[in-house]
Amino acid sequence: MIDDRNRWPVTRRQATLALLSLLGTTRFCSASQPKETVESSAAPLHSVHFRDAENNERTVPGRVLVRAADGGLLLEDRAGRLWTVTAEQLVIDEPLNGTFSPLTPVELGAALIDELNSAGSFGDLKATQSGHYVVVSNTGQAFVDWTVAMLERLHDAFRHFWARSGFETHDPEFPLPVVILQSREQFTRLATFDHTPASAQGQGYFLITANRTTLVDLTASEAASSARNIAEVQRLVKRHPASVATVVHEATHQIAFNCGMHRRYADNPVWLTEGIAMYVETPDLNSRRGWQTIGRVNQNRLLQFRDFVAKRRKSDSLQTLLQSNARFAQVDTAIDAYSEAWALTHFLIKTRLRDFTAYLQKIAAQPLLQWGDPEQRLADFTGAFGDLSDIDRNLQQYLRRLA
Ligand SMILES: [Zn+2]
Structure with a gap:
């Protein structure tokens, strides 16, 4: 049965597909990276008139987060919704008086x-x-x-x-x-x-x-x-x-x-975004004041991970988890990938907190619309935490002892 918490990557995948179609028709060549405006409320307000994916005409006031070399845009409206507008969809982009402000x-x-x-x-x-x-x-x-x-x-x-x-x-x-x-x-x-x-x-x-x-x-x-x-x-x-x-x-x-x-429309590894959500997800229904359960051992994920290790986990499992989001997107591998993402996140926060927060900072600073190069993802991870086989051995040892 599919874990009903697996829904978010579906949405994210769709967002990614929408962007890939943008990138497919919009040239972001390596020699001239997309120009990125700073996200701040001082950004100029624009009015962007375009035809959306269903060919409806829209006029959206907002701020331009990314402007591609050929004129395609990533636009954020005042409600915080992101719009990808290809050069072909764009009718007119004109600056308005004043600066951007959220609704x-x-x-x-x-x-x-x-x-x-x-x-x-x-x-x-x-x-x-x-x-x-x-x-x-x-x-x-x-x-x-x-x-x-x-x-x-x-x-x-x-x-x-x-x-x-x-x-x-x-x-x-x-x-x-x-x-x-x-x-x-x-x-x-x-x-x-x-x-x-x-x-x-x-x-x-x-x-x-x-x-x-x-x-x-x-x-x-x-x-x-x-x-x-x-x-x-x-x-x-x-x-x-x-x-x-x-x-x-x-x-x-x-x-x-x-x-x-995390930044929307940047390359956030799914193991990390899901790992963070699963680290927190145990509800706290008893306390009206604090929230006592952040970081509590997630027994369902732990059981699933142990079963995965015993029966299906391959020797390069950590590497494939880090390098790509693919295992989260497939029905037959998603539950194991979630359990491994939980296990890795829990292990790193409990045993390598300083390195983990440094890694979070690096991921939080990723540029918009530049999607995961597998080798770069691996290098970011090993740069923060060290050799992958050492981490894998320590992870398994830690999870064996966890109650
Ligand atoms: Zn999720």
């Missing part, structure tokens, strides 16, 4: 409601704002409030954890968009609209292009209606810890991609 939470809520209304019929949508999030939902307010509180706790815990570990994160530049839908039918419909229908098998997904996490009401899926109060939410979600883990996992991707740990 305010109120504006983002309205934009999300518009987006969902254009995607289909989702009933009565309402926006809820919190410190870092804008949640648009058509389900019971008790589940929305419970989710918002959990997301804020996760955000704070994640950032405190990495600050203590020596990796400085920053506040998200954009309010973080989250959609919570009442029924699985609606959730499936939006996943299809987002071009990631396989995501509908899980309880949530992070869409890298839109910077959006989409969730389904965990309390409404089996009952006749959404939970009426927080106590009822807590009682219902405790029956489904794996579903809550998926929510935490997807929300962790969103935080990591918005606080300076």
